[in-house]
Amino acid sequence: xxxxxxxxxxxxxxxxxxxxxxxxxxxxxxxxxxxxxxxxxxxxxxxxxxxxxxxxxxxxxxxxxxxxxxxxxxxxxxxxxxxxxxxxxxxxxxxxxxxxxxxxxxxxxxxxxxxxxxxxxxxxxxxxxxxxxxxxxxxxxxxxxxxxxxxxxxxxxxxxxxxxxxxxxxxxxxxxxxxxxxxxxxxxxxxxxxxxxxxxxxxxxxxxxxxxxxxxxxxxxxxxxxxxxxxxxxxxxxxxxxxxxxxxxxxxxxxxxxxxxxxxxxxxxxxxxxxxxxxxxxxxxxxxxxxxxxxxxxxxxxxxxxxxxxxxxxxxxxxxxxxxxxxxxxxxxxxxxxxxxxxxxxxxxxxxxxxxxxxxxxxxxxxxxxxxxxxxxxxxxxxxxxxxxxxxxxxxx
Amino acid sequence: xxxxxxxxxxxxxxxxxxxxxxxxxxxxxxxxxxxxxxxxxxxxxxxxxxxxxxxxxxxxxxxxxxxxxxxxxxxxxxxxxxxxxxxxxxxxxxxxxxxxxxxxxxxxxxxxxxxxxxxxxxxxxxxxxxxxxxxxxxxxxxxxxxxxxxxxxxxxxxxxxxxxxxxxxxxxxxxxxxxxxxxxxxxxxxxxxxxxxxxxxxxxxxxxxxxxxxxxxxxxxxx
Numbered sequence: 001x002x003x004x005x006x007x008x009x010x011x012x013x014x015x016x017x018x019x020x021x022x023x024x025x026x027x028x029x030x031x032x033x034x035x036x037x038x039x040x041x042x043x044x045x046x047x048x049x050x051x052x053x054x055x056x057x058x059x060x061x062x063x064x065x066x067x068x069x070x071x072x073x074x075x076x077x078x079x080x081x082x083x084x085x086x087x088x089x090x091x092x093x094x095x096x097x098x099x100x101x102x103x104x105x106x107x108x109x110x111x112x113x114x115x116x117x118x119x120x121x122x123x124x125x126x127x128x129x130x131x132x133x134x135x136x137x138x139x140x141x142x143x144x145x146x147x148x149x150x151x152x153x154x155x156x157x158x159x160x161x162x163x164x165x166x167x168x169x170x171x172x173x174x175x176x177x178x179x180x181x182x183x184x185x186x187x188x189x190x191x192x193x194x195x196x197x198x199x200x201x202x203x204x205x206x207x208x209x210x211x212x213x214x215x216x217x218x219x220x221x222x223x224x225x226x227x228x229x230x231x232x233x234x235x236x237x238x239x240x241x242x243x244x245x246x247x248x249x250x251x252x253x254x255x256x257x258x259x260x261x262x263x264x265x266x267x268x269x270x271x272x273x274x275x276x277x278x279x280x281x282x283x284x285x286x287x288x289x290x291x292x293x294x295x296x297x298x299x300x301x302x303x304x305x306x307x308x309x310x311x312x313x314x315x316x317x318x319x320x321x322x323x324x325x326x327x328x329x330x331x332x333x334x335x336x337x338x339x340x341x342x343x344x345x346x347x348x349x350x351x352x353x354x355x356x357x358x359x360x361x362x363x364x365x366x367x368x369x370x371x372x373x374x375x376x377x378x379x380x381x382x383x384x385x386x387x388x389x390x391x392x393x394x395x396x397x
Numbered sequence: 398x399x400x401x402x403x404x405x406x407x408x409x410x411x412x413x414x415x416x417x418x419x420x421x422x423x424x425x426x427x428x429x430x431x432x433x434x435x436x437x438x439x440x441x442x443x444x445x446x447x448x449x450x451x452x453x454x455x456x457x458x459x460x461x462x463x464x465x466x467x468x469x470x471x472x473x474x475x476x477x478x479x480x481x482x483x484x485x486x487x488x489x490x491x492x493x494x495x496x497x498x499x500x501x502x503x504x505x506x507x508x509x510x511x512x513x514x515x516x517x518x519x520x521x522x523x524x525x526x527x528x529x530x531x532x533x534x535x536x537x538x539x540x541x542x543x544x545x546x547x548x549x550x551x552x553x554x555x556x557x558x559x560x561x562x563x564x565x566x567x568x569x570x571x572x573x574x575x576x577x578x579x580x581x582x583x584x585x586x587x588x589x590x591x592x593x594x595x596x597x598x599x600x601x602x603x604x605x606x607x608x609x610x611x612x613x614x615x616x617x618x619x620x
Contacts, residue, residue, distance in 0.1 A: 029418035036430050036438035044445055062539035109445075118448035121456035128459050132487065133495045136503055147448060154441050161437040165418075199504075200520045201529060201586055202536030274500025371415075 011315040015372045018311035021243040023166045024092035025368030030101060030162075037161035041105065048108030051116075052187060056194075063197040066205035070193035070213055077217050078186040081225055085182065088298070089175045090361065091305035092368070098163050102176045105155035106183030106228070114151035115184075119143050141267030145259040148184070152224070153231040153255065155180045160239070168243040170233040171301040177232020178225050185224035189216045219283060222290035223265070230297050231258035243304065254297060261290050299333075306331050312364050312372070321382045322360055330360050352391060359385045461509075463487040471506045472496075475585050476615030477519045482604035485510040490517075508608075513593030513601045515608060522586025526563040527552075529586045530579040534566075546570045546592060548577055559613040561587075568592065576605070582614045 019025065032038040056067055086099070122143045127135035159176055160167045167176065196212035197205035234254025240246025264271070265286055272278035310331040316322045322330070329340030337357060344353035363381035370378050387394070421431040465481040472478045472493035481487065490506025491497065507516045522529050534548040541547065552566040555578060563580035568590065575592030589612070591605045 027418060032419050034419065034421050034426070034429055034431050036434040037441070038434075040438040040442050040445075044441075058542075059540065062536045114445050114448040117450075118452045121453040124456045125459060127489075128456075128461055128463075131463070131491075131495065132489065132503075133491045133497045136491065136497045137499055150444065151448065154444050157437050158441050161434045198536075201522060201532045201588060202539070203522060203524075203532050269499040269501070270497070273498050 011318060012372065014311045015315055015367070018308045019368050019372055021168060022092040022305070022308040022368075023168045023172075023243075024308060024312070025365065025371075026165045028095045028098045028101075028163050028166055030097060032162065035162060037158050041101070041109070041158055041162065044109035044113050045104050046108075048110075048112035049104075051112040052108060055112075055191075059194055059198070062202050063194060063205045063209075066197035066209040067190070067194060069206055070190050070209060073213055073217070074186045074189050074193075077220070078182060081182050082179075085175065085178045085225070091171070091302070091309050092168070093365070094166060094172065094175060098159065098166060098176070099179050101162065102155065102159055102179040103183040105158065106152055106180035106185075106224075107187045108183075110148070110151035110155055110180065111184050111187050115144070115148045118147040118151075122147065137270035138267060141263045141265075141270070144266050145262035148224070149227060149231050149255070149259050149262060152180045152184050152228045153177065153235050153258075156232045156235050157239070160236075160241070167236070168241050169301065169304050170236040170241075170244050171305045172241075173232035173234075173236030174229045174297065174301050175232075177235075178229035180232070181224035181226065181228025184228070185220055188224070189213070189220065192216055219287065222261075222287040222294075226290055226294045227258040227262050229294060230261075231255050233297055233301050234258065243308075257293060261286070261293070302333075309364055312367055313360065316360075316363065316367075316382070319382075321363070321385055326356060326360060330357055330364075352388060355388045356385060359388050461486045461488050465508065470494075471508075471517070472502045473506055473517060473519045474502050474504045475519060477517070477582075477585065477587055478611075478613050478615060479506075479517055479608055480611035481506075481508055482510070482608055485515070485604065510604065511593075511598065511601055513591065513597055513605070515591045515605055516589070517612070518588045518590075519585055521584055522581055523584065524581065524586075526579045526581050529581055529588070530564045530566060530577070533577060533579060533588055544570060546573060546575060555609070557610050557612045561612060561614060563587070565609070576609075578609050580612060583616075585614070587612060 030038075060067060082103075086093075123135055123139045126139040126142070156167070156173050156177055167173065193209040193213050193216070197209040200208045231254065234251045234257070236244055236251070237247045237254065238251025268279060268282055268286070272282055310327075313322060313327060313330060317324060317327050325340060325343070329337045340357070341350045341353045344350045359381070363378070363385055366375070366377045366381040425432045427435065463486060465483050465485045465487060467483050469481055469483075470478050470493045471481050471487075471490050473490065478493060485508040488507045488509055490503055490508075496502065504520060505516060505518045507514065509515070522532070524532070530548075530552055534550075537545070537548050546568050547570060549567040549569070552564045555563050555565045557563070557580070561580050561582050563578055565576055565578040568575040568577045572595065573592050574595050574597070575590065577591075578587075578589040580587040580589075589609055591609075593601060
């Protein structure tokens with residue numbers, strides 16, 4: 001009976017390897033005084049936050065209402081993006097603390113310490129070298145893609161040094177890059193709103209800021225969050241990680257793609273020579289192209305994460321905790337999950353099928369946290385999968 | 398299921414003890430720091446220094462040399478124009494002959510000469526020139542710090558050579574003087590701010606006066 005005995009043992013070894021390689025379930029400690037990256041992070045984020053809040057406080061006297069409105073609206077907008085980005089990170093999920101650290105890098109260090117200073121100086125140099133008109137047309141498109149993508153993307157390098165056990169795959173770079181970009185986008189948008197509030201001599205700050213806020217929200221779906229997700233994935237491919245072999249060409253191509261998308265967006269006015277009949281269609285084409293690209297990068301990076309999930313849960317199929325159909329749906333894409341739910345039958349059964357998948361994902365988390373050992377939490381997670389599948393009520397009153 | 402299988406499934410491979418996140422192996426310690434974190438941290442710090450210090454320093458070391466010559470006319474958004482004084486340096490804004498390909502002239506133009514600064518800014522405004530000056534004063538007061546220039550309460554009327562009526566007032570603090578003028582034409586407000594040292598040369602003052610009265614609006618644009 002050597003085969004039946006060896007197979008489960010191999011599965012368990014594979015599971016242990018997947019948990020180790022993925023960093024799934026590993027903790028993150030922010031305060032690491034012996035980590036040089038911690039001090040650099042702290043210095044730059046605190047400097048950026050100081051600069052940002054100094055700017056807000058100096059403008060609050062004249063534009064306080066517009067600032068408050070933009071903070072609230074972009075806060076809600078950012079929360080939606082936050083939820084969505086966490087939702088797609090359904091595999092070796094990053095700890096919330098690390099996500100907050102990524103977000104704050106984009107919010108303060110990348111924005112106010114790095115990009116803002118470099119942008120102003122480079123635009124001024126362009127004006128001095130090529131003239132004001134040229135700088136006005138092409139300066140933004142030939143500045144921000146380099147300064148801002150590098151300022152945000154280098155945050156992923158810092159996060160690797162801060163959380164080397166957690167940032168293991170290009171998908172991790174994709175997710176953390178997205179959160180860095182989200183922070184950058186939200187706080188840059190607040191600045192844009194503030195500039196607009198001041199644009200009509202301060203006569204109607206809220207009225208002057210609202211069109212900017214709406215436009216930034218509409219077109220923000222394909223902006224910094226998306227660029228940085230692509231750039232972050234590219235950076236991890238470029239550097240290579242224990243669970244992601246180095247692919248220099250792919251990494252550079254993705255980083256260049258993020259810069260190109262950003263550059264085209266910032267040059268749209270000059271490319272269409274200011275013709276609104278061309279400008280808005282071009283915006284929609286660029287948004288569609290950017291969304292298509294980011295989906296492709298997601299599909300490019302996610303298989304490794306799905307393989308980790310498959311490796312972690314495969315022994316649970318042998319054990320009879322998860323069915324083959326559930327396993328396929330769990331480790332597949334959204335179409336596989338949808339097909340699984342649909343196959344369940346009526347509304348209640350489809351809902352139950354969805355809950356079973358969520359409970360199985362909880363089991364994967366519990367197994368990762370325990371390094372694959374059988375703990376009370378793991379046993380409970382197994383029992384929850386069975387309970388939900390059978391339609392029994394929860395033990396929690 | 399055999400006994401062997403059951404044992405294997407319930408006794409997964411033992412994982413080694415995992416030290417806490419702050420632990421650093423002794424062979425990676427360098428002056429108390431984790432050696433492998435130094436290079437990435439140094440790279441990030443270097444990029445931050447280049448972006449926030451080095452590039453701005455390079456920019457500061459390069460002077461503007463875009464000097465106004467006879468015949469130049471500055472153009473702003475919505476057809477607002479003025480004739481810059483010869484010899485002043487253009488640090489912001491474009492000439493009417495140098496239209497951006499995006500088709501939209503900027504809202505602001507700034508010129509400098511011998512420590513004096515002359516800025517013209519345009520934006521939509523509902524109200525007359527007095528209301529615009531009052532709004533500028535209100536915003537300026539709300540943003541003012543102890544060192545800020547303050548808009549004077551007194552104002553007088555001014556009419557440009559093209560017939561645009563406006564108001565002008567003084568603008569000063571303990572070390573600098575200046576003027577602020579406000580005009581409104583076809584729903585577009587025009588703010589002129591000029592500041593300089595208290596002992597600015599009379600020729601500079603003349604240049605500023607000529608630039609203000611040269612402000613014009615090309616009818617039919619932006620209205």
